[in-house]
Amino acid sequence: MRLEKDHDRCIGAGQCVRTDPRIFDQDDDGLVKVLIDRPRGTDEAAAHKAVFICPAKALSIAQD
Amino acid sequence: MTNTDIDETSELVSFPIQRTCPFAIPPVYTKFREEAPVSQVVLPDGGKAWLVTKYDDVRAVMSNPKLSSDRRKKDFPVVVPGQNAALAKHAPFMIILDDPEHAEARRPVISEFSVRRVAAMKPRIQEIVDHFIDEMLKLPRPVDLNQVFSLPVPSLVVSEILGMPYEGHEYFMELAEVLLRRTTDEQGRINISVQLRAYMDKLVEEKIANPGDDLLSRQIELQRRNGGIDRPQLASLCLLVLLAGHETTANMINLGVFSMLTRPELLDVIKADPSKTPKAVDELLRFYTIPDFGAHRLAMDDVEIGGVLIRKGEAVIASTFAANRDPAVFDDPEELDFSRDSRHHVAFGYGPHQCLGQNLGRVELQVVFDTLFRRLPDLRLAVPAEELNFKSDALVYGLYELPVTW
16 A cells, blocks of 8 residues: 645645654644655555544555 | 434423533533434524534544535534624635535645655744743733633734734734634624625735735646636635634634643653644644534534434534544543554544545644643743633634743
């Protein structure tokens, strides 16, 4: 799986960072930064949770 | 797609629906969610709106770009008499704008409330919490926790973020309290709005003359660089941050303290392990979902929500409270359970308007609960719980007073 972000949609709520700060961060503008774009193992569940919880639908998962 | 039959002869339920118990959701919400999760209700001015009560449907409403938040539109539902007229006294708050205007207004400020920025504020929040506890300990007991602690803490935090002098803050708090009262009439609401506007205009002028290291000064500088300072817009931004950032947090402090004092097994959870406080905070947010009025929208086009056709020009109310008690998403939702993972609640809303200050609110609540119960291990209610005065007539649920002793 591959995590994709959409800065046009991101509203900087930070829900993804709260879900897992190892996978997500916010840049200087407060917009999402994906730190691990190919999460594996337990990170996969966190990535799915972040996609679900994002209020702006700014995250998605693409299958390779 | 079906359009739910509306029997014009049957009496529609009136909205807003008042809470009668601090814990249980009014049964009418549950009945709606189970039997007709997208149903028409009647508003105080006789207008009608679709009330949406399921979690998935509430998220669908709040993220649908065809459902407008723009209260300047003629057919926008009037749930609070005078509210739309009062809002017209200000440059539009970002919460009443639709994208792309909304995004333009929100973008410059989102970094001010990022997870990282809020984490950096934590030491100062801790100092503020300790300061107000020190002051409280000097007072004769019992005290009203709301007045001496729950309101002052978030008020000082948010005024420091904006760069607003704390003096004169009581004036602001008084006005805001009247504005948030459900019983305030239309003219009262408009008068208060004019006074608040004047107060904020003055603050903006003072900051332009004497900038500091604060949100307002940074916004002024950013706008100056981008071609010109929009004073009315900055006044609205400050007012929004202040209004959204103090009373809401105060209500959650009071409700959280009340919950843990009356249910010691909940308090034991965070006392035994403060790393559980963040989870407890989200569960308290889910359980109480204090904005009683939900989110209001106006359909700009025909939209289907939960299998029901909502026609262009019709009003929609998404009940975040009912959504957060949806058993399809939260097991045993009527239970306040600190071991639950409730991070996906919609107490801060959902969609592009989700609360800008949510990370700040969470950190404030975490610091407050951890510090208050650590420093005052004998904290207890000073009156029987059944005598407490809950805000069932306000726009935001909470407690009018919380008499405590130790």
